[in-house]
Amino acid sequence: MSFSKTRTRITRTLAAVASVAALTFILLPAQAAAGLNIVATTSSLGALAREIGGDEAEVRVLAPPDRDAHYLDARPSFMAALRRADMLLELGAGLEEGWLPAAQRGANNRAINSGQPGHFRAADKVELRRSITMDGPNMGHVHEEGNPHFNADPLRMAELALALGQRMGELRPDHAEAFVQRAEAAAESLREHAEKLAERVEPDQRIVVYHEDLDYLEEWLPVEIVGYLEAAPGIPPTARHLRSLVDDLEGTEGTVLYAEFQPPRGAEFLERNLGWPTHAVPLDPPADSGLDGYLELMSTWAQALPQR
Amino acid sequence: MPHNTHLLRPALGGLTALALAVPTAATAQQWETRAGDRNWGLDISLILEGVYYNEMSRGISDPAGFDDGHDHGHDHGNGHDHGFDDGFNLGHSELVFEANLGDLFDGVLMIGFDEDHVEVEEAYLTTRALPGGFQVKAGKFLSDIGYINSRHVHDWDFVDRPLVNEYLFGDHGLQETGVQATWLAPTETYIQLGVELLQGDNSFIPYQGGGGTHTTNAGDDIRSSFSDVSGPRLVTAFAKFGPDLGPDHAMQFGVSGGYANTWQEETEHGSGLEEWDGDAWFAGLDAVYKYSSGRAYGHGDWRLQGEYFYREIDVDYQRREDQTTIAGNAQGSGKARQDGLYIQGVYGFAPRWEAGLRSEALGLTNRGLPTNEGSERNFAEPSFGTSYRHSAQVTFRPVEPVFLRAQLSQNDFVDEDGDRDRGLEFMLQLNVALGAHGAHRF
Numbered sequence: 144m145s146f147s148k149t150r151t152r153i154t155r156t157l158a159a160v161a162s163v164a165a166l167t168f169i170l171l172p173a174q175a176a177a178g179l180n181i182v183a184t185t186s187s188l189g190a191l192a193r194e195i196g197g198d199e200a201e202v203r204v205l206a207p208p209d210r211d212a213h214y215l216d217a218r219p220s221f222m223a224a225l226r227r228a229d230m231l232l233e234l235g236a237g238l239e240e241g242w243l244p245a246a247q248r249g250a251n252n253r254a255i256n257s258g259q260p261g262h263f264r265a266a267d268k269v270e271l272r273r274s275i276t277m278d279g280p281n282m283g284h285v286h287e288e289g290n291p292h293f294n295a296d297p298l299r300m301a302e303l304a305l306a307l308g309q310r311m312g313e314l315r316p317d318h319a320e321a322f323v324q325r326a327e328a329a330a331e332s333l334r335e336h337a338e339k340l341a342e343r344v345e346p347d348q349r350i351v352v353y354h355e356d357l358d359y360l361e362e363w364l365p366v367e368i369v370g371y372l373e374a375a376p377g378i379p380p381t382a383r384h385l386r387s388l389v390d391d392l393e394g395t396e397g398t399v400l401y402a403e404f405q406p407p408r409g410a411e412f413l414e415r416n417l418g419w420p421t422h423a424v425p426l427d428p429p430a431d432s433g434l435d436g437y438l439e440l441m442s443t444w445a446q447a448l449p450q451r
Numbered sequence: 452m453p454h455n456t457h458l459l460r461p462a463l464g465g466l467t468a469l470a471l472a473v474p475t476a477a478t479a480q481q482w483e484t485r486a487g488d489r490n491w492g493l494d495i496s497l498i499l500e501g502v503y504y505n506e507m508s509r510g511i512s513d514p515a516g517f518d519d520g521h522d523h524g525h526d527h528g529n530g531h532d533h534g535f536d537d538g539f540n541l542g543h544s545e546l547v548f549e550a551n552l553g554d555l556f557d558g559v560l561m562i563g564f565d566e567d568h569v570e571v572e573e574a575y576l577t578t579r580a581l582p583g584g585f586q587v588k589a590g591k592f593l594s595d596i597g598y599i600n601s602r603h604v605h606d607w608d609f610v611d612r613p614l615v616n617e618y619l620f621g622d623h624g625l626q627e628t629g630v631q632a633t634w635l636a637p638t639e640t641y642i643q644l645g646v647e648l649l650q651g652d653n654s655f656i657p658y659q660g661g662g663g664t665h666t667t668n669a670g671d672d673i674r675s676s677f678s679d680v681s682g683p684r685l686v687t688a689f690a691k692f693g694p695d696l697g698p699d700h701a702m703q704f705g706v707s708g709g710y711a712n713t714w715q716e717e718t719e720h721g722s723g724l725e726e727w728d729g730d731a732w733f734a735g736l737d738a739v740y741k742y743s744s745g746r747a748y749g750h751g752d753w754r755l756q757g758e759y760f761y762r763e764i765d766v767d768y769q770r771r772e773d774q775t776t777i778a779g780n781a782q783g784s785g786k787a788r789q790d791g792l793y794i795q796g797v798y799g800f801a802p803r804w805e806a807g808l809r810s811e812a813l814g815l816t817n818r819g820l821p822t823n824e825g826s827e828r829n830f831a832e833p834s835f836g837t838s839y840r841h842s843a844q845v846t847f848r849p850v851e852p853v854f855l856r857a858q859l860s861q862n863d864f865v866d867e868d869g870d871r872d873r874g875l876e877f878m879l880q881l882n883v884a885l886g887a888h889g890a891h892r893f
Contacts, residue, residue, distance in 0.1 A: 209745055210698070216743070216891070217892055217893050218693070218701045219643075219693025219701070219893060220640075222635065222641055223638065226635050241890055243890065244890040245889070245890035245891060249892075250635065251586045253554065253580045256554035256579055259554060379747070379748065404746065406747050406802065
């Protein structure tokens with residue numbers, strides 16, 4: 144028998160392929176160290192990064208703003224983006240845990256590994272509100288560390304901006320000063336805008352939301368969350384649960400807010416039975432937004448409530 | 452019989468050294484764990500499965516050409532019914548441990564079990580800190596050829612493994628011990644290239660090695676003609692491409708293949724010993740498309756997936772009655788050529804509900820191993836017909852880690868005499884992931 148020829152040929156071919164791959168790797172042009180290549184999981188984080196980075200950063204947002212960032216696929220295109228990134232920004236606290244670790248693992252890029260300076264986990268930088276999922280048994284997804292939807296709070300976003308400017312400066316010391324300055328300016332406009340919007344809203348508003356993704360409105364607007372359309376986080380509204388919500392809220396005034404990607408049926412039920420106005424609002428600014436996009440989103444939230 | 456492992460082995464050594472040396476050098480750099488980063492512990496998850504199985508009508512248990520009485524490494528135990536008994540079964544459950552060493556290595560241990568077996572399905576280390584887009588995986592793992600091969604039951608859209616994967620690579624798919632190196636190109640389009648050096652010793656790439664003896668009914672001792680070949684005896688390569696198609700669409704195409712420098716199989720008879728000795732190669736294509744509607748709970752989402760694999764086994768054959776006597780005309784060489792494909796689609800027809808269809812063909816090309824069994828004087832590769840299977844499923848996912856799936860499969864297998872018969876089977880699967888189960892791959 145003489146397969147040895149074939150074998151030699153195949154082995155040689157493989158050896159050749161391996162050498163070519165190795166050479167390619169050695170000869171690859173080193174990335175220009177000027178601009179920061181940033182990948183952000185959500186467009187709220189992307190908006191901060193664009194504002195702070197200015198011309199020294201290129202920002203790519205993974206999660207489409209009209210989708211639930213809890214449930215995405217770890218797409219090949221995400222891995223390709225992370226492969227070339229100097230920095231990964233995530234909200235953290237479990238929001239992206241269904242897909243981001245797989246995308247990070249598939250990116251073959253140490254710079255954005257957990258624990259590296261290029262990995263910025265926003266939840267580590269701010270105090271989180273307690274999540275309703277932390278108390279009692281529940282079937283849905285659990286936010287063990289606290290409520291991760293703090294992008295609905297411009298005051299926390301202001302804190303994040305400062306921490307992010309600091310971190311970007313550590314990665315690109317040449318631009319550190321500019322980053323920190325722009326971060327401070329961004330934090331300032333976030334706080335001012337939040338104050339201005341809050342003053343215009345009628346005091347003591349009561350709202351019902353779909354998921355605990357708008358709870359952080361309580362932190363900066365004169366509102367109180369009085370119910371959730373979901374029976375439990377991750378579990379769609381049930382007829383019985385909606386019925387009991389209506390019984391609880393009968394005879395009171397308020398507003399129903401839910402995200403554009405959430406089914407409107409529960410909100411419509413409350414509108415019919417309580418006469419409360421309902422609004423489908425975005426949770427994040429458009430994918431390519433800078434800070435202006437986020438400020439506009441804040442206005443959208445505030446103006447969904449009765450104005451003075 | 453010369454073997455070219457002398458090139459493979461240094462390569463293997465080199466890869467391993469690279470994998471170990473680079474992170475060691477890298478530890479000189481400072482890495483720190485940040486407060487609140489919970490990714491540094493041991494994650495344990497338990498995936499439990501129960502299957503209710505009902506064979507409504509019995510067809511042919513095994514497709515012709517893939518289990519032709521020689522038991523070519525294929526042993527389903529009780530015929531081909533997935534090993535399920537009629538009624539309740541503890542399906543395929545898993546205990547998964549995942550941990551990491553800083554950001555240098557990820558380690559995975561995956562133990563699969565059912566009512567009477569426990570086995571280490573995967574136990575491997577993955578590097579996470581190599582420069583230049585490289586990653587090395589070492590240990591026992593499911594090969595990354597094709598699409599479904601590297602995925603576990605919990606991520607499948609149907610209760611059972613596609614026929615082409617099962618009959619070309621085995622009940623666990625291509626599951627081997629060895630080393631894998633992948634490289635991800637720094638491009639806008641996802642381009643991943645990978646090679647694997649694998650031991651090459653399983654029921655589908657059988658290896659006997661030298662030194663065996665068989666005693667016939669007549670009391671003659673026949674010494675095996677096989678020689679020892681040191682591993683790794685199987686090398687695979689794959690490439691995957693994933694263009695960026697915006698927020699609604701995602702795709703991945705793959706091409707993969709493998710070459711085993713040793714393929715040794717024997718069948719012992721009272722009258723003598725049959726031996727096949729040679730090498731084998733396979734190649735395949737895979738494609739996945741996912742549409743995301745943006746509506747809640749998977750409503751309106753589509754997933755399409757398909758794979759094709761072709762295999763060729765090139766062997767010398769001999770049948771001896773004693774140590775030196777070749778049985779009548781039973782010597783020669785030939786090629787077995789076999790293939791198979793499947794295509795499936797799943798649609799989210801309501802929030803948390805999906806339905807899917809799968810069509811499969813096995814042995815569009817179906818020539819078996821050379822043998823002289825048909826006639827003492829006529830040595831040839833037998834030719835067989837094509838077997839088909841069609842399945843439909845409905846899945847309900849009350850919450851993300853739990854699903855309940857009903858599946859109806861009609862198999863339309865051909866037997867070795869070319870007769871066809873249809874069988875119908877019903878399965879009800881409950882699959883629950885408990886604990887910290889990791890992120891889902893694409």
